[in-house]
Amino acid sequence: xxxxxxxxxxxxxxxxxxxxxxxxxxxxxxxxxxxxxxxxxxxxxxxxxxxxxxxxxxxxxxxxxxxxxxxxxxxxxxxxxxxxxxxxxxxxxxxxxxxxxxxxxxxxxxxxxxxxxxxxxxxxxxxxxxxxxxxxxxxxxxxxxxxxxxxxxxxxxxxxxxxx
Amino acid sequence: xxxxxxxxxxxxxxxxxxxxxxxxxxxxxxxxxxxxxxxxxxxxxxxxxxxxxxxxxxxxxxxxxxxxxxxxxxxxxxxxxxxxxxxxxxxxxxxxxxxxxxxxxxxxxxxxxxxxxxxxxxxxxxxxxxxxxxxxxxxxxxxxxxxxxxxxxxxxxxxxxxxx
Amino acid sequence: xxxxxxxxxxxxxxxxxxxxxxxxxxxxxxxxxxxxxxxxxxxxxxxxxxxxxxxxxxxxxxxxxxxxxxxxxxxxxxxxxxxxxxxxxxxxxxxxxxxxxxxxxxxxxxxxxxxxxxxxxxxxxxxxxxxxxxxxxxxxxxxxxxxxxxxxxxxxxxxxxxxx
Numbered sequence: 001x002x003x004x005x006x007x008x009x010x011x012x013x014x015x016x017x018x019x020x021x022x023x024x025x026x027x028x029x030x031x032x033x034x035x036x037x038x039x040x041x042x043x044x045x046x047x048x049x050x051x052x053x054x055x056x057x058x059x060x061x062x063x064x065x066x067x068x069x070x071x072x073x074x075x076x077x078x079x080x081x082x083x084x085x086x087x088x089x090x091x092x093x094x095x096x097x098x099x100x101x102x103x104x105x106x107x108x109x110x111x112x113x114x115x116x117x118x119x120x121x122x123x124x125x126x127x128x129x130x131x132x133x134x135x136x137x138x139x140x141x142x143x144x145x146x147x148x149x150x151x152x153x154x155x156x157x158x159x160x161x162x163x164x
Numbered sequence: 165x166x167x168x169x170x171x172x173x174x175x176x177x178x179x180x181x182x183x184x185x186x187x188x189x190x191x192x193x194x195x196x197x198x199x200x201x202x203x204x205x206x207x208x209x210x211x212x213x214x215x216x217x218x219x220x221x222x223x224x225x226x227x228x229x230x231x232x233x234x235x236x237x238x239x240x241x242x243x244x245x246x247x248x249x250x251x252x253x254x255x256x257x258x259x260x261x262x263x264x265x266x267x268x269x270x271x272x273x274x275x276x277x278x279x280x281x282x283x284x285x286x287x288x289x290x291x292x293x294x295x296x297x298x299x300x301x302x303x304x305x306x307x308x309x310x311x312x313x314x315x316x317x318x319x320x321x322x323x324x325x326x327x328x
Numbered sequence: 329x330x331x332x333x334x335x336x337x338x339x340x341x342x343x344x345x346x347x348x349x350x351x352x353x354x355x356x357x358x359x360x361x362x363x364x365x366x367x368x369x370x371x372x373x374x375x376x377x378x379x380x381x382x383x384x385x386x387x388x389x390x391x392x393x394x395x396x397x398x399x400x401x402x403x404x405x406x407x408x409x410x411x412x413x414x415x416x417x418x419x420x421x422x423x424x425x426x427x428x429x430x431x432x433x434x435x436x437x438x439x440x441x442x443x444x445x446x447x448x449x450x451x452x453x454x455x456x457x458x459x460x461x462x463x464x465x466x467x468x469x470x471x472x473x474x475x476x477x478x479x480x481x482x483x484x485x486x487x488x489x490x491x492x
Contacts, residue, residue, distance in 0.1 A: 004168075005168070007336055007340055008168060008171055008172065008336065011171075011340065015175060015178055018259045019259070019261065021259075022258060022259050022274075022275075023261060026273070026275070029275065029294070051416060088215060088316045090292040090293060090294075091258075091275060092257075092258045092275050092276070092292075093258050093275075093420075094258075094350060094419075094421050094422075095259065095347070095349075095350050095421075096350075097347065097351060097354060109354070110350075111350075111353060111354070111357065111418060111421075113418070113420045113441065115289060115292045120318065121319060122289070122319050123289050123290075123291070123316055123317045125289060125450070125452055127451070128418040128443045128451045130354075130418075152416045152418050152443070152445040153445045153449065153450050154447070154448065168332075169332070172332060172336065172339075175339050176335055176339065179339060179342055183423070183425065186422060186423050186438075186439075189422070189439060190425060190437070190458075193439065193458070252379060252480045254439060254441070254457060254458075255422075255439060256420055256422045256439050256441045256456075257422050257423075259423065277441065279441060279453060279456045279480070281456070281480040283482070284483060285481065285483060286453070286483050287453050287455070287456045287481045288453055289453060
């Protein structure tokens with residue numbers, strides 16, 4: 001590739017990653033939960049882990065879903081069976097960093113803040129942390145091979161119902 | 165257009181939209197309120213609506229200004245006539261999603277968080293939500309044909325004085 | 329340069345600036361404090377100033393480090409000598425605005441929100457404001473010639489230990 005083509009490829013990759021993150025956030029915040037597993041490849045992994053454990057290399061995660069099927073189960077739980085007071089979420093995600101690239105596989109991370117709004121209440125900081133992702137290119141565009149959400153607060157609010 | 169030119173056009177459009185959002189946020193947070201109507205076309209619309217109403221398709225909005233003239237009136241009110249305790253705002257806006265494009269008209273959305281700081285107090289979450297915008301290209305660059313701010317908390321703080 | 333080359337240069341500059349901000353934030357939030365001075369040129373400046381003073385043109389800053397050496401001292405203080413309860417930080421930074429460009433020197437600004445998480449506690453808004461930066465191109469990539477953090481709350485939390 002020419003230098004110009006390399007530059008354009010780098011710019012497009014960054015754009016696509018940031019757009020993937022934005023679309024993911026929009027799907028969750030608009031409560032289109034059934035769209036959530038579709039952001040992953042079929043054998044994709046979604047994990048939610050306290051920073052405390054992540055930093056120490058401990059395996060314990062609050063949630064670990066190791067396939068799109070498990071994610072669909074989770075969505076069923078969220079929308080049909082789990083008793084909980086509903087709340088709104090709002091994700092604000094910073095620009096992703098591309099940490100490594102190997103062909104069609106990219107390692108990235110991005111900082112996120114999720115705000116929660118309960119009925120009749122004001123908005124509050126809910127969960128902040130870092131997405132650590134492996135993203136792959138598929139015929140349907142970029143998908144998460146794995147998304148690890150490392151959140152800063154070990155004090156998990158009991159109402160952490162919806163995906164981060 | 166060649167494929168490379170299409171890519172570059174897409175990248176530039178994204179850049180311009182994100183820069184428009186950043187400039188809008190900077191004008192408000194730096195209290196250059198007189199600049200605020202200039203981000204819109206003359207017949208532009210600015211609305212502020214609770215998510216509750218938006219999601220149900222209800223028309224009720226907390227504020228609906230249907231022209232640049234109405235926005236100028238609002239700025240006059242804010243800066244000259246409304247009695248209120250001043251506060252600082254700080255917008256953090258995520259990358260915009262381009263939802264549709266029709267010639268020089270683009271539909272976009274972006275997640276925002278606005279923090280408020282009152283004199284002598286610490287900063288707090290003030291208003292979070294989503295901008296739903298129609299943006300048009302004019303000889304003076306991109307402008308909002310309409311900006312709809314859909315905020316998550318139905319509990320509107322009585323001091324929602326400045327534009328979001 | 330051709331028009332296409334100008335466009336690509338502008339896109340790449342924006343990408344590099346946003347990536348610099350993202351890498352800076354990641355270094356601090358991952359507590360790689362020894363990496364922090366390296367984001368600056370040797371004679372670089374880091375200042376932390378209340379908006380109150382900045383807006384009035386007053387010189388008083390909460391912190392003013394006028395070289396990489398002073399920053400290294402500060403890192404030594406943070407990690408070795410200052411008694412404090414540790415806390416996690418999480419930066420979410422919006423896209424930068426390029427305000428002026430003169431050869432390899434660029435003036436930019438970006439809005440930031442920093443969240444704090446203390447052990448056993450939930451995450452909270454810690455410090456929000458605006459980075460006002462002078463960035464220069466060096467053989468090692470973009471570096472800060474100066475970074476001024478203008479924070480909105482004059483009420484500085486006594487535990488503002490780590491860099492913003």
